[in-house]
Amino acid sequence: GGTLNKVGSFLMQAKHVGADTALARIVEMVRQAQNSKPAIGRLADRIASVFVPSVLIIAVLTCLAWYNFGPDPRVSYMLVTTMTVLIIACPCALGLATPIAIMVGVGKAAEHGILxxxxxxxxxxxxxxxxxxxxxxxxxxGRPALTVVEPGSDFNEAGLLRLAAAIEQGSEHPLAEAVLQAARERDIVWPAVEDFAAVEGQGVHGCVEGSKVLFGNAKLMADNGIEPGRLVARAEALACDAQTPMFLAVDGRIAGLLAVSDPIxxxxxxxxxxxxxxxxxxxxxxxxxxxxxxxxxxxxxxxxxxxxxxxxxxxxxxxxxxxxxxxxxxxxxxxxxxxxxxxxxxxxxxxxxxxxxxxxxxxxxxRGSLHGVADAIAVSRATVRNIKQNLFGAFIYNVVGIPVAAGVLYLFGGPLLNPVIAGAAMALSSVTVVSNANRLRFFQPRVRGGGRP
The missing domain is CATH 3.40.50.1000 (HAD superfamily/HAD-like)
Incomplete structure (x- = not known):
């Protein structure tokens, strides 16, 4: 279910079940929002979709060029250069560039309490x-505490808090818990509430000991034709002091003001x-x-x-x-x-x-700290930067290696690239990408103690 009962017992009547409940509607809203997110295309996939056909075309051209214009034995030269192009262009580094960096980045985030x-x-x-x-x-x-209890002319503090606790016992709002906790600390016993209802964004109302009680913000009072009088100025002053003022009215008359503060x-x-x-x-x-x-x-x-x-x-x-x-x-x-x-x-x-x-x-x-947001953004930027470095390195490696493997140096009197050396170079490119990604393990999102991240 969607309710947590912390203290005592309660009698529940289910007016809506299944897909009609508030929780089910929230879940449906969440599902719709999640499904509406556009998928992010993988940069490596886009590059590979162009790179692989290009390499195959270059390999075919290399094969034809050496077969038709190469020295004897043409078939040997053709096979060596074609195979060398395919070996050195094996896109292992390209395939590792993104996932290895993301894996390390997610792990680094987890080290800082970010899942x-x-x-x-x-x-x-x-x-x-x-x-x-x-x-x-x-x-x-997120742990508000009652800070002010200011009764009107017909109530004392204990009586006002007793009514506030009575009406709030049916509420799940964090501010209600602050009122109830304050009443418990003062050993106040509150009566039962009947016909309880919560007004979204305004407050609550119900019947306590035969009296109609309203407890909430100024809008709740205004909508019910209740004038808070002198308490309006007091409420404004409390609000300017980062406290949340709440009016309590009994049978259409203002009874007092309570305020709750949630420490920053x-x-x-x-x-x-x-x-x-x-x-x-x-x-x-x-x-x-x-x-x-x-x-x-x-x-x-x-x-x-x-x-x-x-x-x-x-x-x-x-x-x-x-x-x-x-x-x-x-x-x-x-x-x-x-x-x-x-x-x-x-x-x-x-x-x-x-x-x-x-x-x-x-x-x-x-860890519940907003530093986690800044840390997550810093890790994200470092990871994306690392991915780009990996992709750039893999791309440059192939830009330089493929022409050499195709025999460009041979045209100017240089040697042909040995397929064994091409295989070692291909493996080295993968090692380079993995090593660069592992540099993220030493990344620190911020310097504690007020330093710059």
Whole structure:
């Protein structure tokens, strides 16, 4: 299933099953996004598709030239040169250039806690020019804590927190866990909730001890005709301090304000600065209110914020950026991030996140740090650079070797290339490619302690 029950027991009624459930719809969205990704053509395959026929044509021409115009014994010269061309042009190095580099690159990434699902993701990561970051659990710790309980005139702190815990006991949101944990720490016993319902992107409501209770953001209050009054200014101040304010109303009247804060990861600012130093555009994408999102963005050095996004809209925002011509990487950890992770050019899942997010992503960051994104991009660029070096070396080797094998030097008084030497040279080219690929084992994505990568 798609639900994790951490504490206590519950009574569940299944209103939708199978393909009609929210989880099944998310899985279907993920499948569609994954299937829509264009396959990356293998550069080596494209080269080989031209190289192999070209070599065969050169071998035939060499054969005909030596047979018709060569010295006696013509057949011997013809056989030696033709075989030498075919031996020295054996495309072993060309075939090894890409897979050996990808194998080493994926292994190097794994050393740094980066699990890459396939070679295509490794190649694409280096071409990213935009990275979209989810806020909760990605930029922040994902362990929010209650920081403010400000009751109205008719409530005290304990009474307000008791009602908030009662209504939140039916919610799966991380902010709900912060409220419930605070109530437990104060030994508050909360009553049962009836007719509980969650309003996407706004909050929750239900009946507690016969009273209708609403708990959520300002939009939830406005949609129900409730005026928060003096608490609006207090909520704005808390939001500017990177806290998430939530209003609680009872029977149509505002009862108080609670605020939750999610600590920012210690290395988020440094990791984001690394991405920006590489010329990568960083965007913060969150369902939180704009003031809170902008406060977090200022703290970590992000200039562009897309806030108050409903869970189902995250993939649309990623698609919008792709429509602008951006090559987009998405970093997230939650179930609601899964379609966006699958729809991005490269999806990065935080390893401490949900299984659905990890399954949807191309890359999993096992250490949970945003440095993993910068490291993955650095490894990708180093790997692609290594592949190009391998292909260039294999190509130059054949450009030089094939004419020599065909007997060009003989025309100017030089020797014919011995087929045994041609075989050794062919093997040496493969050794060169493998050795160059293994240089990646010594590559370090970044110098720890604030140095440049």
């Amino acid at each position: 890459i699902r396939n070679g295509e993701a490794l190649q694409r990561a280096g071409s990213l020019d935009t990275v979209v970051l989810d806020k909760t659990g990605t930029v922040t710790e 990861k210690a290395d988020s600012h440094e990791a984001i600065a690394r991405l920006q130093a590489e010329g990568i555009r960083v965007v913060l994408l969150t369902g939180d209110n704009r003031a809170t999102a902008e406060a977090v963005a200022r703290t970590v050095g992000v200039d562009e914020v897309i806030a108050e996004v409903l869970p189902g809209e995250k993939a649309d925002k990623v698609a919008m950026l792709q429509g602008e011509g951006c090559v987009v990487g998405m970093v997230g950890d939650g179930i609601n991030d899964a379609p966006a992770l699958a729809g991005a050019d490269v999806g990065f899942a935080i390893g401490t996140g949900t299984d659905v997010a990890i399954e949807s992503a191309d890359v999993t960051l096992m």
